[in-house]
């Protein structure tokens with residue numbers, strides 16, 4: 001149970017490289033189950049979520065190796081078709097083995113994930129997609145039992161779902177006939193999965209749009225795929241430059257993956273432009289201007305940057321409004337930011353009103369989920385005095401060596417190893 005200790009007030013200057021997106025790697029790992037050939041994923045970050053997905057694949061019988069940033073998966077000896085509760089409850093993306101297992105082996109037994117710190121997060125739409133493909137779904141003792149070979153059909157998602165679209169795609173690529181996925185999620189990580197599936201021999205049209213057409217093929221083969229850059233990691237470091245009035249070159253960050261975040265940051269007063277294979281983010285010399293954001297599906301403002309953006313708004317001049325449209329309970333960071341001197345009021349469960357204050361002060365705070373942890377670290381970088389962030393195992397799920405990357409750019413930040421925590 002490590003903690004992060006930050007002494008705030010240092011301006012960050014330097015170079016940070018972001019790796020492939022965690023939220024792309026996890027489904028790509030599941031997709032490797034669709035072929036007996038080796039799938040090689042490149043630019044993979046070293047994260048605990050990747051290790052959990054590795055455990056799931058090894059449990060199923062796959063061979064997995066991870067050296068440097070190259071992950072190799074060979075699923076030529078799958079001898080189990082279940083994802084147990086112990087692994088799915090640790091990380092809900094484990095549920096995404098459902099689609100590929102059903103697609104290739106026509107059977108799966110996957111634990112229902114249950115709720116988590118940001119909302120109830122049901123999987124009803126994943127199951128609806130499987131049923132539309134003619135897969136028989138039964139729920140028994142907390143597990144989804146899925147049987148039958150998928151057959152092409154229309155899948156209409158009433159609300160967009162990233163994971164649901166990915167599961168549907170992975171079940172449809174080896175199905176008999178044609179599947180049409182309507183109102184599909186078009187997040188870059190979904191697009192990356194679709195592209196990788198095509199590299200493996202799948203026939204998918206409409207990639208990057210909300211209507212995907214999948215013509216089922218007999219089998220898929222291996223590939224070597226470089227993972228799409230992590231737009232959320234990039235946005236987090238862009239906020240770090242802004243909140244410390246510094247300047248960062250964020251390599252492997254691309255504007256087309258994060259336009260809405262960049263618009264909001266520039267409106268607040270940051271200067272952001274492309275350079276070489278990345279972006280330069282320059283903080284402002286004066287106080288930033290307040291702004292309003294509403295989280296939406298891609299290309300709208302991502303829910304995964306909402307908490308980090310709120311940390312920045314805490315110090316802006318004027319009143320900002322944050323409306324969270326994707327998850328019903330994603331404001332757990334608010335009370336922790338308030339402990340650091342922020343002036344934030346919740347209006348119902350979906351809106352936060354942030355009145356900017358001139359200075360935050362360091363405090364002991366507790367992370368509740370991955371992006372909330374990042375927001376607390378960002379607030380700590382700007383706060384006066386010492387901030388101690390506990391429960392940072394959340395941070396290790398999604399940020400590869402965050403404190404080292406920040407320290408190299410001038411942050412006074414360290415990880416404190418603690419044996420046990422209350």
Ligand code: EPZ
Nearest residue numbers: 023093121122123124125126161162163164304326327370
């Ligand atoms: C993915 O979660 C990401 N997770 C999340 O990132 C991200 O916040 C989210 O997409 C939205 O962009 C991974 O990629 C591992 P959804 P996912 O299905 O697929 C509701 C992070 O910090 N819903 O698009 O689970 C759901 O409750 C994480 O990296 C249903 O009601 O998100 C939510 O309100 C957190 N029924 C909304 O839809 C369903 O069957 C969108 O969820 C499925 C979803």
